[in-house]
Amino acid sequence: MKVEDCIFFQLAKASRAGSGFWAKKVKHLGVTASQAMVLNFLGEEDCVPSHILSRKLQITSATMTGILDRLEKMDLIERRPHHDDRRAILVCLSSQGLTHAKEINTIMITANDAFLSELGPDQSQKFREFLKHVWMERS
Amino acid sequence: MKVEDCIFFQLAKASRAGSGFWAKKVKHLGVTASQAMVLNFLGEEDCVPSHILSRKLQITSATMTGILDRLEKMDLIERRPHHDDRRAILVCLSSQGLTHAKEINTIMITANDAFLSELGPDQSQKFREFLKHVWMERS
DNA sequence: AACTAAAAGCTTGCATGCTATCAAATAGGA
DNA sequence: TCCTATTTGATAGCATGCAAGCTTTTAGTT
Numbered sequence A, B: 001m002k003v004e005d006c007i008f009f010q011l012a013k014a015s016r017a018g019s020g021f022w023a024k025k026v027k028h029l030g031v032t033a034s035q036a037m038v039l040n041f042l043g044e045e046d047c048v049p050s051h052i053l054s055r056k057l058q059i060t061s062a063t064m065t066g067i068l069d070r071l072e073k074m075d076l077i078e079r080r081p082h083h084d085d086r087r088a089i090l091v092c093l094s095s096q097g098l099t100h101a102k103e104i105n106t107i108m109i110t111a112n113d114a115f116l117s118e119l120g121p122d123q124s125q126k127f128r129e130f131l132k133h134v135w136m137e138r139s
Numbered sequence C: 001a002a003c004t005a006a007a008a009g010c011t012t013g014c015a016t017g018c019t020a021t022c023a024a025a026t027a028g029g030a
Numbered sequence D: 001t002c003c004t005a006t007t008t009g010a011t012a013g014c015a016t017g018c019a020a021g022c023t024t025t026t027a028g029t030t
Helices: A007-029 A033-044 A050-057 A061-073 A095-115 A121-137 B007-029 B033-044 B050-057 B061-073 B095-115 B121-137
Strands: A077-081 A089-093 B077-081 B089-093
Touching (some): A007 A033, A007 A095, A033 A077, A121 B007, A121 B121, B033 B050, B050 B089
Antiparallel strands (some): A077 A089
8 A cells, every 4th residue: 555545644744734834824923833723722712721721722731731831931821820720720811922812813714715725615614524523533 | 713613723633633543553563653654665665765765755854864763773674875876875674674564554454444434435535635635735 | 077056864953742650739429 | 527539730751743954975067
């Protein structure tokens, strides 16, 4: 079986292509693809415990720790104590983080559009369903 | 825009699900998902220069160096000089590497089948075309 | 032949991603 | 209340992945 015909290879390469495309769109903000995803989420729901962030973005807490470290170092977020649960922390946007989050949200819409522009709306929808099916069932 | 509706997120998660699925299938051989891909390729075309391997598997030479280092440490491959071009190296399977490569090839076929079993053959084909389109056009 | 450009593979530095493990804190049951 | 199980976030260690830069070698031009 050839590599190009392997679904795992195909998924990996499509994913890399997507990440690269997305990364370019947010690069001017000084953040990476993953960091932008976190900021985008916080733009919709601010001051969220880290484990909620992990669950929504489907990454482990170990990975999240590193991403939050870098966002905090850039002063885009702040870790605050959670008064109801002293194990937890609240991840909150700084004012600059909020500005970025808003811009990222706009970029995300246009980037999604651009990335799938060659497939029509019907095809795009179908494609998304495939992906969702794959990742929901197999993870 | 919600994360789950973002195509870059969807691709990333589907890819991770795929890698994880594939990794489990080859774990008993003591190799990772990426290492298995390299061995599989060498099983079809042995003693290949590293840059060909990089191009076919679509990873940079920097990444390839690390993967080859680990495969070599496990005595699954060997780096040999390329007599026609002293810049290049030839990546060759050891006898154990060849054994593994053959098994990996078999596993790959069944794993691909299993992974896409819930989509029918038509749907799978369509899905693969989407992925290929995405990664060929956007990279 | 000599010079320049390009290619091959390696190294460094960075960012993700994982698993496994830990301490602290919370929740739940006896 | 007390004991146990679970949860939370952090850490260490590992494997990919990239870009940028380097040396050596080859190819191409003059």
